[in-house]
Amino acid sequence: MNEIIVSMNHISKSFPGVKALDDVHFELRSGEVMALLGENGAGKSTLMKILSGVYTRDDGTMEIFGKEYGDLTPKQAQEVGVAIIHQELNMCRHLSVAENMFLGRELAGKFTLDNRKMRQEAKRILDDLKIDINPDQTVGDLPVSKQQMVEIAKALSINAKILIMDEPTSALTAKEIEDLFRIIRKLKAEGRGIVYISHRLEELAEIVDRVTIMRDGQYITNGNFADMTMDQIITNMVGREIKEKFPRVSCEKGKKVFEVKHLNAGKMVRDINFSLYEGEIVGFAGLMGAGRTETTRAIFGADPKDRGEIWLDGQEIKINCPMDAIKHGVVLAPEDRKKDGLCTKLSIRQNLALPNLDMICNGLGVISSTKEDKLCEEAVQNLRIKTPNVEIDSGNLSGGNQQKVVVGKWLARNSRVVIFDEPTRGIDVGAKVEIYNLMNELKKQGIAVMFVSSEMPEVMGIADRIIVMCDGRITGEVMAQDTTQNEILTMATSFENKKIVS
C-alpha cells in the first residue's frame, strides 16, 4: 500500500494552436483517491487521456508500476491496468451489460462465444459491487447512473489497478453519488489507485486523500487534502490576480427590456427568473453543465419549454421556435460555433445572409445580390472580420473571426436582445478583446446583452451584473464590482441537499 504506482514527469502536449499541457507532473499511489482539480480547460482530461492511451504525449516520461512506458494504445493501457471512465459515457447502447463489459476481449469456447460464462462473470462483479443490474439488460435502456456503474464494473472486469473517473458525479443524484462513493471506498480499500476529476469541490471531503491542482495546462501544486483549506484550493485553481485587459464602458442603466419568468425546460432549466435592462451586460456564471446553455436554448426556442413566460418591452411574447425569437429580435450566438453557429462548409457571405434572407429576397424568393453585398460589406466592416473576401468558407477562418461571423448574422437586424453563449471559447486574447468591445457597443446602443461564460475573469471584467447558476437553478445574483471569485465559485457549487465544505 501507498507505493507510487503512476509517475508522470515533464508531460507536454500541444493541439493545433493550443498548448494543452506544459511540463506537467503527476503522481498516484496505491490505495488512495487523488483529486485532479482545475478550471475548465486546465488540461486535466488531456493528462488522463495520455495516461489511458487515448492521446499520445509530445514530451515527458511516464512510469506505471515502476516500469517506463512509451506511447500506449488504449488496449495496452488496459493490459497494464489503467481504465478510464470517460465523461461522455462510451458504451454500445444496443448491446447488453455483459456484452459491453467484455467487448473486445470476449470469452469464447471452441467455436462460439461463451455467453453463459461472460454473464456469470459479469454478474459476479456486479454483485461484488452490490450493484443491482441484470447483466442481460440492454445498456441503452439503463439510466445514466447505472450506465456509469456498468463502466466501473467493466474497468474491474479487466482488473484495473488504476481507475480514472472524469466527472463521474455530474449526472448523478445525491443518492446515486452515495452509491458511487461506497464503491470508490471499497476499491480504495482493495489497494487500487483512483484519480478523481470533479468540479464539485464540496464532495471532495467525502472521499479524497490527496489533490493535484492544475491551471492553464500547467502543474501548480499537490498535497494532502486534509492539510489544505477550500480557499487555498480555489485560489490555486483560479490563480492569477484578476486585472486583465477587460475594456469596460459605463452606461446609464435604462428601462427593462427583457424578462424571463418561471422558465422550466427539462432537468437543466428549473424555474429561471431574470430581467435584462438597457445599458447593461448581464453575465451568467457557473460550472460546465450548470444549465446555462440549456437556458439560452430554451429562451431562443431551440429546445422546447415546459412552462414559463417571456416578456419583451413590457409585452409577453411567445417563442416556440427560433424563427419566433428572431422575428421578435431575440437572437443567440450559440456555444458551439462549428456545430450550431455556422454552416462551416458555406461561405462567409452565405452564412451572413442565412437568417436575413427575408430582408434580401424579393417577392419571388430571388436573392438580390446588391442587398446581399451591402449586408456583407457592413458586417465585415463593422465587425472587422479579417478576410480577403466574403467567398471564403467560414470553416477556414480563425476562431475569433468565426465568432464575428456568428455575431454578424444578427447585427443586420434590429435585435433587442443578444445572447452570447461562451463567445470567447478557444479564441486568442486579441480577438477576445474585440468581442468584448462588440458587446460594449451593443450595450451602448441600448440592446440587452446576456453573456454566458465559464471564464470567471471575463465575466467579472465585462458584465455589470452577474447571475450564477448551478444544477439548472439560479443560485445567486451579484454586482460585478462588489464580488469575488470565491463568492461566485461558492454559489456555482451550491448543489441541492449538500453543505459547502470549508
Added chain:
Amino acid sequence: MNNKQQSPVKKLLAIRGMGAALTAFVGLVIIYIAFGLINSAVFSGQNILNLLRSMSKYLLIGIAQSYVLITGNIDLSIGSMVGMSAMISATLMTTGMNPLLAILISLLCCLVIGVVNGYLVGKFKLPPFIATLGTMFVARGIAYMVNGNRNTDAIATGIGKEAADKFQNFFYYGKTLGVYNTFWIAMIVFIIFFFVLSKTRTGRHIYAIGSNVDAAKLSGVDVVATTIKTYLISATCSCLVGLILCAQAGMGNMEAGNMYEMYGVAAGVIGGVSPLGGTGILLGTLAGAAVWQTLENGLNMIGAQVGIQRVVIGVIVVVAVLLDVVVRNGKFGKRK
C-alpha cells in the same frame, strides 16, 4: 425487456431484434393468407416450391446487405457483383471450362471487390455510400466487359454441355428432398451466417461497431478488419446469387442483379435491421426476404401489373422503417 421469468416465450422475446423479426413473420403470414384467399393457387404445392426458390435469392442478398447495414455502413455494389459473377462464370463455362473452376474464379473476382470496399470504408474512412457507389460502377463495367459487351451464349451447348447441365441443376433446377436446391443452398448459407453473427466474436464486434464505433475501438475491437469481413461476406453472398441467376437463365446476362443491393436493403429493413447500425438479426432478414417474395408472387398471382407491384412494395418498406423509427423514439426518447 425483462427476462427474470425465464419462460421460453419471454426468453425468445428477450433476444434483441427478435421482436421486429417476429413482427415481420406475422406480417408474412397475414400477407400470404390474404393472397391465398383471393387466389387459392397461392396455396398450391408448386407455388410454394417456386416461392421458396425465388425467395432464396432475396435471402442471400438480404444477408449480404444486413451484415453491412448492422455495422452502420451500406454496400451499393451488391447488384453489380451479382452481374459480374453471372457473366464471368457463364463466359468461362461457354469456353468449356470446368464449372467448379469457373465458380472459383467468379468468387475470387467478387472477393476482390469486397476487399476494396472494406479497405475504402474501414481503413480510408470513405463514406460507404461513395466508396461502394464507385465499385458498383466498376463491377458492372466488368460484367459488360468480360464477354465484349454482349450477353453470353447458352452455357449448355457444345463442349461443356454435360457439366453445364449439372451446374444448372445444382443451383436452380434440381431438387433435394422434394425442394429446389436453391432453397437448400440459401438455408445452409443462412445457418452459417446466422451462427457467425449471433454466436461468434466477429458477430459481436459487428454489432459493437454499428452501435458505437468509438467505444468499440477503445475496447480493443479491430474496426478495420471487422469492416473488411462484412464486405467480404457481402461479396460472397452476391457471388452465389450471380451463380444462381446464371444457372436459371442458362446464360450470362450483363444486367443480371440490377438493383439487387436495394432489394437487400428492403429485405433487411422489413425484418428490423436498422440502417443506422447496431440492431437487427438475420431471422428478421429471412422474414423480410419472404415478405418481399410473397408480395411479388401474390401480386402476380392475382394479376396485378408490374407498376402497382412496385408501388405496394415501396410503401411496405417505408412503413416498416417508419414503425421502427416510431418505436425507437418512444423507447429511447428524442434522438439527437
